[in-house]
Amino acid sequence: MGAWTFIFPPYDEKPEGFVSVLDHAKKAGYEGIEVGWFAPHPGVSDLATKEERKRYASLFTERGLGIAGVVANFDGAPSVITSDDNSAFLAQLDAQLQLCEDLGITMLRLDLVDGPEVLESMDYERAHERLVSTWTEAARRGKDFGVRIGWEFEPGTAFNKPSQFLRIADEITEPNFGVIYDTTQAHNCLLGRNQQGEIETFPGGQSELLRRLKGKITHVHLIDSNGSLFDNRWSRHIPFGQGDIDWDAVMPALVAAGSRDEWWTVDVCWLENAWPVFEQGRTFVEDLRKKYGQPPAA
Secondary structure (H helix, E strand, C coil), rough: HHHHHCCCCCCCCCCCCCCHHHHCCCCCCEEEEEECCCCCCHHHHHHHCCCHHHHHHHHHHHHCEEEEEEEEECCCCCCCCCCCCCHHHHHHHHHHHHHHHHHHCEEECCCCCCCCCHHHHHHHHHHHHHHHHHHHHHHHHHHHCCCCCEECCCCCCCCCCHHHHHHHHCCCCCCCEEEEHHHHHHHHHHCCCCCCCCCHHHHHHHHHHHHHCCEEEEEEEEEECCCCCCCCCCCCECCCCCCCHHHHHHHHHHHHHHHCCCCEEEECCCCCHHHHHHHHHHHHHHHHHHHHHCCCCC
């Protein structure tokens, strides 16, 4: 399960402590946690010494939990698509890759900070070139640390049109790079949510998208969607079975597309009263796994 749910809105005014999240996740039957290195949960600066890293790792092992992956934090680094200088980004990446290696984390997620509107005011091909170049280098560096690099495309950030994120997935050919496939983000991107300019949909739906992404998925997030957005930008995650996703169509396609790791993460971001949804989600996903199987990690 994604721990960042309890530090982002609507929990930002009263975040749930990290240890409490771990305890509750264990009680709910989860096997692992996907973390975000964002305050007030522990971040890179909180894990500067070997002793601090050892204590952090023990929080998981004492509860029998694994670390499914991490959302990297690049606060203060210039955007990788609006700036030609990616040195600050790469320096922060190296520090976080070293931290991943020390903690045994094998998947690091990259996000874009720019909204989709930024591409309307700049040279699109230059922005695309900067992103592909920087993230190709990120994947090469990740390989040296035994860490896979993933990108989760979503309506709230740049390159949210199917033709755009599929092109990126095709052009970054490093085997250590892949997309993070989130069923809610995919649903909304294929509906054209939050796109700028001409709206681009995808008539083939998620089944066709997954066919196009076969062999390029490095991690999976599962949750339902009704096509709505939070704060008119981010995909609203809703309880399984209460949205429009056709799991009988999506799951066979997802299994056939494959994934490069053994984790499936339930993501309940932007929801009030998230714990009941996490609890229902754990059993729902377990039933999906039993019904459709799960691709072995490559």
